[in-house]
Amino acid sequence: MTALSRLKELLWILATVGVVAIVVRLLGGLGAVTDLSDTMPWGMWKIFNMVAGVAIATGGFALAATVYVFKLERFRPVLKPAVVIAFLGYGSSCFALVMDIGLPHAFYKPIIFWNHHSFLFEVAWCVMLYFSVTALEVAPTVLEQHGLHKLVRLLHRVTLPLVIVGITLSSLHHTSLGSLFVAMPARLHPLWFTSWLPWLFILSAVGSGIFMVIAVTLAYGRLYRRPVDLSMLGRLGSAGAVxxxxxxxxxxxxxxxxxxxxxxxxxxxxxGFFVAELLLGAVIPIVLVALPRARRSAAGLATAACSAVAGTLLNRLNVGITGLVRTAGASYFPSLAEIALSVGAFAAAALVFFYLVENYRVFENTPAREHLAALEGDVKNSDAMGRVWALGPMASRTRISLVVVVAASAALGLFSTDALEGMELRRTPVQAPRGVDATRSVLALNGDRDEDVVLFPHETHKQKLGGQQSCPKCHHQNLPHDEASACHGCHADMALKTSIFNHASHVARLNDKWSCTQCHEPNRPKNHGNSKPCADCHHEDMGLEASAAGYDYRARSYTDAMHGQCMGCHQRQDEKNGTRMAECGFCHRHQKPVTPGAQKAVSLRTGGTGR
Ligand code: HEC
Ligand code: HEC
Ligand code: HEC
Ligand code: HEC
Ligand code: HEC
Ligand code: HEC
Structure with missing residues (x-):
C-alpha cells in the first residue's frame, strides 16, 4: 500500500467518526455533547472550523485576484487548486457552523430576517454568497469533463465579475470576522485585542492562504508522484512572505x-501562545523563504507553508478561545465529540479534494487512470500484514468500506453519552386504569388498552397491608404535595423509561431565565452532571431521600414497575405462606393464557429497559 491509500484510510476513519459525532450532536443537543458554557460559548466548531478554516482557504480569492485582475499568468497552474481549496474550505466551515448554531434547521433565517446591526449577519451573508461564488468558479472544471460546453462558456463569460464579487465578499467577511472580536474589549486579552483586528485578519488570511495553496500543491506532487514547478511555488512563497x-x-x-x-x-x-503564533505564522516562513536554498527546495517550502498555516490557525484559536479564558474565569477544552466533528469536517473536505483531483483537471498534470490504480495498491501485493489479514488482494473500495464500518462502531462506543441513551424509540403511552366498580375498589390495569387486562383489588390490598399506613408500601414516590400519586403518571410508557423531570416547567416555576443558576452552577456546562440534586428541593414534598444525590429520575417502564412491585411482594408472600401468587396466571387470569411467546416478549422488553 502506498502513502496515498494509507492517508485516505485515515481520512475515512476521521470522517466517519465525525459523522457519528454529528448524529450524537443532533440527537443530544449542544449542551449534552459539547463543553461550551455561557462564558465560553464559542468553541472548536466556530473558531477552529469557521474563523480559522476560512482563513487558510483564502488562497482562492488571493490567486483569483493575482491571475484575473493583476494578470500574472505565471500563477495560473495553481489557480484551479486554490479555488477548489476555497470551495472546500468554505463548504466545510459552513457545515461546521450549521452544527454549531442551536437549531441547525434554522440556518437559512438570516436570509429572511435581516438584522443589519449584527456582524454575524454580515458574516453569514458573505460566507453563504462567497461559498456560492466558489461553487460557480469550480463548476467549469467539473462540467467541462461531462461535455456541458455551452454552460461552461456561459460561466467563463461571467468569470471576471464573479471573481470581483468574490474578492469583495471575501475581504468584507474577513474584516467582519475581525470586527466580531473588536466588539468585546472587556473580554479579549490585551495581547490580541486591537481595533486593527480586521486588517490583521485579512493580511494573515491572504498570506497563509497562499501558503496553504503551496502546501497542498507540494502534497499533491508527493502523494501522486507528479512533478511540480518549484520555481513558480518559490515565487508564490515570496509573495506570501511579503x-x-x-x-x-x-x-x-x-x-x-x-x-x-x-x-x-x-x-x-x-x-507563550502569542509568541508561538508569531514565530509559526510569520517569522519562520519569512526566514525560510528568504533563504534561497530553502526556497528552492520542496522540503524548505513545505516547512514554511505548514508553519504559516499552523501559525494562522493558532492565531484564530488565540483570538477566539485562548484570549477569552482569563476574563471568562472558566476554562474550556473541547469534548471528544467536538474534536471529532472538527477534524471530521477537515477529513471529509480532504477526501472530496482527492476525488476532484483524481477525476477532474484540477491540476494541469492530472494523473492517468493506470497511474492511479498503481498508487491505490489495487494491484495484488502481499506484504506480511496483507497475508495475515487477507488485505493484499482487496480492492480499495472494499478496504474502505471495512474501515468505515469499524470506525463507525468504535465511535459509537466512544460517544455513548446521554445523547445516545435519549434516542427515542417508538413510545407506547400508558392510560389510566379503569374502575371495575363504582368506588374503584378494584382497578382494571391495562396501560396499552390491549386484550391483556390485570384486575388489581386496590381496596383489598390497602386492608391487608395496614389500612391508611399501607400507601407508601406501593406509592414509593409521589408528585409534589400528593399523598399517593397514580403510578402511570410517572411510569408513563409501557416499555420504555420516562423522565419525570420536566425542564420547561421547572424553568417556568423558578422564575424563567433567572432560574438557571438555581440548579446549574455558573461557568460550567449545563447538563445532567452539573445540576442540583432533586432532593435538595423535593425532600419534603416528594419524599425523596436527602442523600439521593445521584438519583435516577427516569422512571422505568409501566410493565417493569408493575412486575417489580407486584411480583416482588407476592414472591415474599409465597416464601412465607407457600402460596403461588407470583405465577403469571395469578394476575393474568382474565384473558387467554400467557404463552411462552408472551414470556419471551416480556423478557425482551424488560431486558432493554430494566436495571
Ligand atoms: C403479581 C401480578 C403479576 C404477575 C405474577 C405477572 N404479571 Fe405480567 N403484568 C402485571 C401487570 C399489573 C401488568 C400491566 C398490565 C397492563 O397494563 O396491561 C403486567 C403486564 C404484563 C405484560 C405486558 C402486557 C401488555 O399489555 O403489554 C406481559 C407480556 C406480562 N405481564 C407477562 C407476564 C408473564 C410472562 C408473567 C409470568 C412470568 C407475568 N406477567 C406475571 C402483573 C403481573
Ligand atoms: C399494593 C400496592 C398499593 C397500595 C398498598 C396502595 N396502592 Fe394506590 N395504587 C396502586 C396501584 C398499582 C394503582 C394503579 C396505578 C396506575 O395504574 O396508575 C394505584 C392507584 C391509586 C390511586 C389512583 C386511583 C384511581 O382510581 O385511578 C390513588 C388515589 C391511590 N392509589 C391511593 C392510595 C392510597 C391513599 C393508599 C393508601 C391508603 C394506596 N393507594 C395504597 C397500588 C397500591
Ligand atoms: C412521582 C413519580 C413516580 C410515581 C408516582 C411512581 N413512581 Fe415508581 N419510580 C419512579 C422513579 C423516578 C423511579 C426510578 C428511581 C428509583 O429507583 O427510585 C421509580 C422506580 C420504580 C420501581 C423500581 C424500584 C427499584 O428499586 O428498582 C418500581 C417497581 C416502581 N417504581 C413502581 C411504582 C409503582 C407500582 C407505582 C404506583 C403505585 C409507582 N412506582 C409510582 C417514579 C415514580
Ligand atoms: C430545577 C433545576 C433546573 C433549572 C432551574 C434549570 N435546569 Fe437545566 N437541567 C437540569 C437537569 C436536571 C438537567 C439534566 C436533564 C436530563 O438529563 O434530562 C438539565 C439539563 C440542561 C441542559 C442540557 C439539556 C439537553 O437536553 O441537552 C441545558 C442546555 C440546560 N439544562 C440549560 C438550562 C438553562 C438555560 C436554564 C435556565 C433558563 C436551566 N437549564 C434551568 C436542571 C435544571
Ligand atoms: C431548585 C429547586 C428544584 C429542584 C432542584 C428540582 N425541582 Fe422539581 N419542582 C420544583 C418546584 C418549585 C416545583 C413546583 C412544585 C409545586 O407544584 O408545588 C417542582 C415540581 C416538580 C414536579 C411536578 C411536575 C412538574 O414538573 O411541574 C416534579 C415531578 C419534579 N419537580 C421533579 C423534579 C426532579 C426529578 C428533580 C431533579 C432532577 C427536580 N424536580 C429538581 C423545584 C425544584
Ligand atoms: C406489598 C405487597 C403486595 C404488593 C406490592 C402487591 N400485592 Fe397483591 N396481594 C398481596 C397480599 C398480601 C395479597 C393477599 C393474599 C391473601 O389473600 O391473603 C394479595 C392478593 C392479590 C390478589 C388476589 C386478591 C384476591 O383476593 O383475589 C391479586 C389479584 C393481586 N394481589 C394482584 C396484585 C397486583 C396486580 C399487584 C401490583 C399492582 C399487587 N398485587 C401488588 C400483597 C401485595
Whole structure:
C-alpha cells in the first residue's frame, strides 16, 4: 500500500467518526455533547472550523485576484487548486457552523430576517454568497469533463465579475470576522485585542492562504508522484512572505502604539501562545523563504507553508478561545465529540479534494487512470500484514468500506453519552386504569388498552397491608404535595423509561431565565452532571431521600414497575405462606393464557429497559 491509500484510510476513519459525532450532536443537543458554557460559548466548531478554516482557504480569492485582475499568468497552474481549496474550505466551515448554531434547521433565517446591526449577519451573508461564488468558479472544471460546453462558456463569460464579487465578499467577511472580536474589549486579552483586528485578519488570511495553496500543491506532487514547478511555488512563497511580513510589522506596531509591549513580559501564560503564533505564522516562513536554498527546495517550502498555516490557525484559536479564558474565569477544552466533528469536517473536505483531483483537471498534470490504480495498491501485493489479514488482494473500495464500518462502531462506543441513551424509540403511552366498580375498589390495569387486562383489588390490598399506613408500601414516590400519586403518571410508557423531570416547567416555576443558576452552577456546562440534586428541593414534598444525590429520575417502564412491585411482594408472600401468587396466571387470569411467546416478549422488553 502506498502513502496515498494509507492517508485516505485515515481520512475515512476521521470522517466517519465525525459523522457519528454529528448524529450524537443532533440527537443530544449542544449542551449534552459539547463543553461550551455561557462564558465560553464559542468553541472548536466556530473558531477552529469557521474563523480559522476560512482563513487558510483564502488562497482562492488571493490567486483569483493575482491571475484575473493583476494578470500574472505565471500563477495560473495553481489557480484551479486554490479555488477548489476555497470551495472546500468554505463548504466545510459552513457545515461546521450549521452544527454549531442551536437549531441547525434554522440556518437559512438570516436570509429572511435581516438584522443589519449584527456582524454575524454580515458574516453569514458573505460566507453563504462567497461559498456560492466558489461553487460557480469550480463548476467549469467539473462540467467541462461531462461535455456541458455551452454552460461552461456561459460561466467563463461571467468569470471576471464573479471573481470581483468574490474578492469583495471575501475581504468584507474577513474584516467582519475581525470586527466580531473588536466588539468585546472587556473580554479579549490585551495581547490580541486591537481595533486593527480586521486588517490583521485579512493580511494573515491572504498570506497563509497562499501558503496553504503551496502546501497542498507540494502534497499533491508527493502523494501522486507528479512533478511540480518549484520555481513558480518559490515565487508564490515570496509573495506570501511579503504579506506575512506586513502582518508581522502590523502586529508589532500595534503593540507598540497601544503601549501593550509590556504585556509581552508580564509573566502571564498567554504570552507563550502569542509568541508561538508569531514565530509559526510569520517569522519562520519569512526566514525560510528568504533563504534561497530553502526556497528552492520542496522540503524548505513545505516547512514554511505548514508553519504559516499552523501559525494562522493558532492565531484564530488565540483570538477566539485562548484570549477569552482569563476574563471568562472558566476554562474550556473541547469534548471528544467536538474534536471529532472538527477534524471530521477537515477529513471529509480532504477526501472530496482527492476525488476532484483524481477525476477532474484540477491540476494541469492530472494523473492517468493506470497511474492511479498503481498508487491505490489495487494491484495484488502481499506484504506480511496483507497475508495475515487477507488485505493484499482487496480492492480499495472494499478496504474502505471495512474501515468505515469499524470506525463507525468504535465511535459509537466512544460517544455513548446521554445523547445516545435519549434516542427515542417508538413510545407506547400508558392510560389510566379503569374502575371495575363504582368506588374503584378494584382497578382494571391495562396501560396499552390491549386484550391483556390485570384486575388489581386496590381496596383489598390497602386492608391487608395496614389500612391508611399501607400507601407508601406501593406509592414509593409521589408528585409534589400528593399523598399517593397514580403510578402511570410517572411510569408513563409501557416499555420504555420516562423522565419525570420536566425542564420547561421547572424553568417556568423558578422564575424563567433567572432560574438557571438555581440548579446549574455558573461557568460550567449545563447538563445532567452539573445540576442540583432533586432532593435538595423535593425532600419534603416528594419524599425523596436527602442523600439521593445521584438519583435516577427516569422512571422505568409501566410493565417493569408493575412486575417489580407486584411480583416482588407476592414472591415474599409465597416464601412465607407457600402460596403461588407470583405465577403469571395469578394476575393474568382474565384473558387467554400467557404463552411462552408472551414470556419471551416480556423478557425482551424488560431486558432493554430494566436495571
Ligand atoms: C403479581 C401480578 C403479576 C404477575 C405474577 C405477572 N404479571 Fe405480567 N403484568 C402485571 C401487570 C399489573 C401488568 C400491566 C398490565 C397492563 O397494563 O396491561 C403486567 C403486564 C404484563 C405484560 C405486558 C402486557 C401488555 O399489555 O403489554 C406481559 C407480556 C406480562 N405481564 C407477562 C407476564 C408473564 C410472562 C408473567 C409470568 C412470568 C407475568 N406477567 C406475571 C402483573 C403481573
Ligand atoms: C399494593 C400496592 C398499593 C397500595 C398498598 C396502595 N396502592 Fe394506590 N395504587 C396502586 C396501584 C398499582 C394503582 C394503579 C396505578 C396506575 O395504574 O396508575 C394505584 C392507584 C391509586 C390511586 C389512583 C386511583 C384511581 O382510581 O385511578 C390513588 C388515589 C391511590 N392509589 C391511593 C392510595 C392510597 C391513599 C393508599 C393508601 C391508603 C394506596 N393507594 C395504597 C397500588 C397500591
Ligand atoms: C412521582 C413519580 C413516580 C410515581 C408516582 C411512581 N413512581 Fe415508581 N419510580 C419512579 C422513579 C423516578 C423511579 C426510578 C428511581 C428509583 O429507583 O427510585 C421509580 C422506580 C420504580 C420501581 C423500581 C424500584 C427499584 O428499586 O428498582 C418500581 C417497581 C416502581 N417504581 C413502581 C411504582 C409503582 C407500582 C407505582 C404506583 C403505585 C409507582 N412506582 C409510582 C417514579 C415514580
Ligand atoms: C430545577 C433545576 C433546573 C433549572 C432551574 C434549570 N435546569 Fe437545566 N437541567 C437540569 C437537569 C436536571 C438537567 C439534566 C436533564 C436530563 O438529563 O434530562 C438539565 C439539563 C440542561 C441542559 C442540557 C439539556 C439537553 O437536553 O441537552 C441545558 C442546555 C440546560 N439544562 C440549560 C438550562 C438553562 C438555560 C436554564 C435556565 C433558563 C436551566 N437549564 C434551568 C436542571 C435544571
Ligand atoms: C431548585 C429547586 C428544584 C429542584 C432542584 C428540582 N425541582 Fe422539581 N419542582 C420544583 C418546584 C418549585 C416545583 C413546583 C412544585 C409545586 O407544584 O408545588 C417542582 C415540581 C416538580 C414536579 C411536578 C411536575 C412538574 O414538573 O411541574 C416534579 C415531578 C419534579 N419537580 C421533579 C423534579 C426532579 C426529578 C428533580 C431533579 C432532577 C427536580 N424536580 C429538581 C423545584 C425544584
Ligand atoms: C406489598 C405487597 C403486595 C404488593 C406490592 C402487591 N400485592 Fe397483591 N396481594 C398481596 C397480599 C398480601 C395479597 C393477599 C393474599 C391473601 O389473600 O391473603 C394479595 C392478593 C392479590 C390478589 C388476589 C386478591 C384476591 O383476593 O383475589 C391479586 C389479584 C393481586 N394481589 C394482584 C396484585 C397486583 C396486580 C399487584 C401490583 C399492582 C399487587 N398485587 C401488588 C400483597 C401485595
Amino acid at each position: 504579506i506575512l511580513g506586513l502582518y508581522l510589522i502590523g502586529k508589532i506596531l500595534d503593540l507598540v502604539l497601544r503601549g501593550e509591549l509590556r504585556a509581552l513580559v508580564s509573566g502571564q501564560w498567554e504570552e
